Amino acid sequence: MSSSTASPxxxxxxxxxxxxxxxxxxxxxxxxxxxxxEGEFISLIGPSGCGKTTLLRVIADLExxxxxxxxxxxxxxxxxxxxxxxxxVFQAPALFPWRTVLANVCLPLEIHGIAKExxxxxxxxxxxxxGLNGFEGKYxxxxxxxxxxxxxxxxxxxxxxxxxxxxxxxxALDEITRDRLNEQLLRLWEREKxxxxxxxxxxxxxxxxxxxxxxxxxxxxxxVDVIESGLPADRxxxxxxxxEFTRIAHRVRVALQDGHGGEH
Amino acid sequence: xxxxxKDDGRGLWWRFGPVVTVVVVVxxxxxxxxVGLNSAQVIERTLSAQPGWGxxxxxxxxxxxxxxxLPAPHQIALDLFDSVFGWPLDSPRNLLxxxxxxxxxxxxxxxxxxxxxxxLAVVIVHSRTLERSIFPWIIASxxxxxxxxxxxxxVILGSVGLTGLFPKAIISMYLCFFPVAVALVKxxxxxxxxxxxxxxxxxxxxxxxxxxxxxxxxxxxxxxSLRVGxxxxxxxxxxxxxxxxxQAGLGARLLTGSYYGNTVQIWSALVMSALLGLVLxxxxxxxxxxxxxxxxx
Numbered sequence: 001m002s003s004s005t006a007s008p009x010x011x012x013x014x015x016x017x018x019x020x021x022x023x024x025x026x027x028x029x030x031x032x033x034x035x036x037x038e039g040e041f042i043s044l045i046g047p048s049g050c051g052k053t054t055l056l057r058v059i060a061d062l063e064x065x066x067x068x069x070x071x072x073x074x075x076x077x078x079x080x081x082x083x084x085x086x087x088x089v090f091q092a093p094a095l096f097p098w099r100t101v102l103a104n105v106c107l108p109l110e111i112h113g114i115a116k117e118x119x120x121x122x123x124x125x126x127x128x129x130x131g132l133n134g135f136e137g138k139y140x141x142x143x144x145x146x147x148x149x150x151x152x153x154x155x156x157x158x159x160x161x162x163x164x165x166x167x168x169x170x171x172a173l174d175e176i177t178r179d180r181l182n183e184q185l186l187r188l189w190e191r192e193k194x195x196x197x198x199x200x201x202x203x204x205x206x207x208x209x210x211x212x213x214x215x216x217x218x219x220x221x222x223x224v225d226v227i228e229s230g231l232p233a234d235r236x237x238x239x240x241x242x243x244e245f246t247r248i249a250h251r252v253r254v255a256l257q258d259g260h261g262g263e264h
Numbered sequence: 265x266x267x268x269x270k271d272d273g274r275g276l277w278w279r280f281g282p283v284v285t286v287v288v289v290v291x292x293x294x295x296x297x298x299v300g301l302n303s304a305q306v307i308e309r310t311l312s313a314q315p316g317w318g319x320x321x322x323x324x325x326x327x328x329x330x331x332x333x334l335p336a337p338h339q340i341a342l343d344l345f346d347s348v349f350g351w352p353l354d355s356p357r358n359l360l361x362x363x364x365x366x367x368x369x370x371x372x373x374x375x376x377x378x379x380x381x382x383x384l385a386v387v388i389v390h391s392r393t394l395e396r397s398i399f400p401w402i403i404a405s406x407x408x409x410x411x412x413x414x415x416x417x418x419v420i421l422g423s424v425g426l427t428g429l430f431p432k433a434i435i436s437m438y439l440c441f442f443p444v445a446v447a448l449v450k451x452x453x454x455x456x457x458x459x460x461x462x463x464x465x466x467x468x469x470x471x472x473x474x475x476x477x478x479x480x481x482x483x484x485x486x487x488x489s490l491r492v493g494x495x496x497x498x499x500x501x502x503x504x505x506x507x508x509x510x511q512a513g514l515g516a517r518l519l520t521g522s523y524y525g526n527t528v529q530i531w532s533a534l535v536m537s538a539l540l541g542l543v544l545x546x547x548x549x550x551x552x553x554x555x556x557x558x559x560x561x
Contacts, residue, residue: 062461081467088465094458098480107476108466 007074009163009195010036010059015068017054017221028054030220031068038162039193043206043213045252046259051221052199056167059197060088072163084112086163087156091171093148095140095155101127102136105155112159126154131184146177153185163195170205182208183237190233203256204240207231207249215252217259225255294337301333302326335528344532356512359536365513367540369429369501373436374494374544380437381444381493388445389452389478406442410500413438415507432504432513439496447489451482487552494544502537514540 017029029051036042044052057063058070061077072080080086087108095104102123109119127136130150140148149169156164170178186209189196200206206213207229215225229248231239239245299322306325311317327336335343344359351358384402388395414435421431455477463473505515514537521530 111466111468111472
């Protein structure tokens with residue numbers, strides 16, 4: 001429906017990523033195509049080795065394609081990176097321990113040459129948005145894992161990128177923290193309508209967050225199914241108990257099993 | 265209140281008890297060794313002339329010799345005290361004067377060595393080729409004994425008219441730069457893939473990566489190496505004072521002491537250089553604490 005408007009934010013065309021190895025080459029991605037429109041929340045889900053992180057890294061220009069094309073905002077992924085078109089959240093917070101929370105969020109702004117005062121004002125705004133006002137003077141080690149990851153999200157949002165890429169950002173957190181952060185992330189997305197590409201291996205997380213779920217399978221990494229989720233935008237965690245949620249989760253699970261079964 | 269003070273008392277003992285115990289044990293052993301080592305001379309020179317001497321005489325005499333094999337701690341302490349407080353600061357009899365001469369060479373050498381070490385580390389981190397061509401020389405430089413290098417440096421620099429402080433500082437630098445270079449190479453390389461990729465996604469250039477990531481990440485590696493470096497630099501400065509026939513400095517003091525068999529003087533110069541080493545490394549540690557932001561650990 002929304003995918004017909006103008007050119008997509010992310011356009012992946014027939015992308016393969018092959019790692020040459022001694023014995024036999026490893027195909028991390030095999031002829032993958034995917035279009036992501038502005039404002040979508042896309043989850044990439046699949047077992048480990050299915051290339052979901054590789055696909056995200058290809059879009060972010062952290063990994064080079066062996067064949068195929070990637071375009072972000074109509075530019076090559078490298079140009080998009082140089083134009084600072086996206087924010088990227090890693091599996092670990094990757095905060096600099098010698099910087100305070102505020103200084104960590106300021107880091108990308110400093111690199112982009114924004115004046116210190118302006119950068120700090122922006123950073124404080126974003127810390128507030130992830131619910132961390134009052135913690136700007138702390139050092140990373142004084143924060144819990146969930147708070148650290150929220151700092152890294154604030155850091156990624158700092159320069160207002162249209163596109164936010166997240167690589168299993170909550171994978172290392174306990175389930176209760178993860179649920180809360182999922183809900184906060186959804187609210188953030190709902191409010192600001194940024195395009196989000198989210199890598200996860202948790203079915204409930206993918207179903208709860210996404211407007212579209214891309215199911216991938218390993219050896220070679222490829223897309224086996226794309227599932228549209230029609231859940232209401234203002235959903236809360238309670239929706240996980242509804243039959244609608246269960247139905248979508250079931251479809252995802254079946255797609256994952258099919259992908260895996262087809263291999264053997 | 266009373267329980268508090270009791271706790272305090274126990275806390276004090278826990279804190280200083282082991283230190284005091286070690287000091288007492290060392291002193292007792294030292295006195296016993298001094299009596300043992302000095303007794304042969306005392307018996308031969310004095311006591312053999314007076315029959316009927318006892319243990320008390322032996323101990324009294326062995327601990328108050330002018331040129332003992334091993335001076336007793338109180339002799340060294342008295343000599344040190346006398347030299348520091350009995351003479352004006354600019355007198356060559358005052359050990360503080362010598363300590364100042366040595367530490368100025370050490371500090372100059374330390375600054376030069378740190379800069380050289382940092383420069384080498386930056387060059388090595390930036391180019392694998394340079395690493396392969398420079399690193400073996402750095403290692404090799406440290407396998408040459410400083411005692412062999414020192415006279416060569418002094419003679420060569422002396423022939424071009426450089427004497428006094430500078431040649432000593434060069435020798436000090438020679439020992440200083442190594443730990444700094446090795447630690448900084450490790451520190452500048454310490455950022456992980458994720459931190460580097462993070463900056464990559466910000467389209468950061470190599471200058472940003474260096475100043476905002478590599479340099480701050482290397483500081484925890486740098487400071488311990490500075491402490492090693494300044495202590496090594498002190499050794500270098502003292503060694504540099506030995507072959508010059510230098511008039512001043514702790515090394516010169518050690519040398520004249522051994523020329524004239526003045527063991528007490530040697531030992532007080534040794535104690536003074538140990539104290540100087542403590543002060544210098546303490547100053548580095550203090551700077552570290554002042555410069556490290558409230559974070560870490």
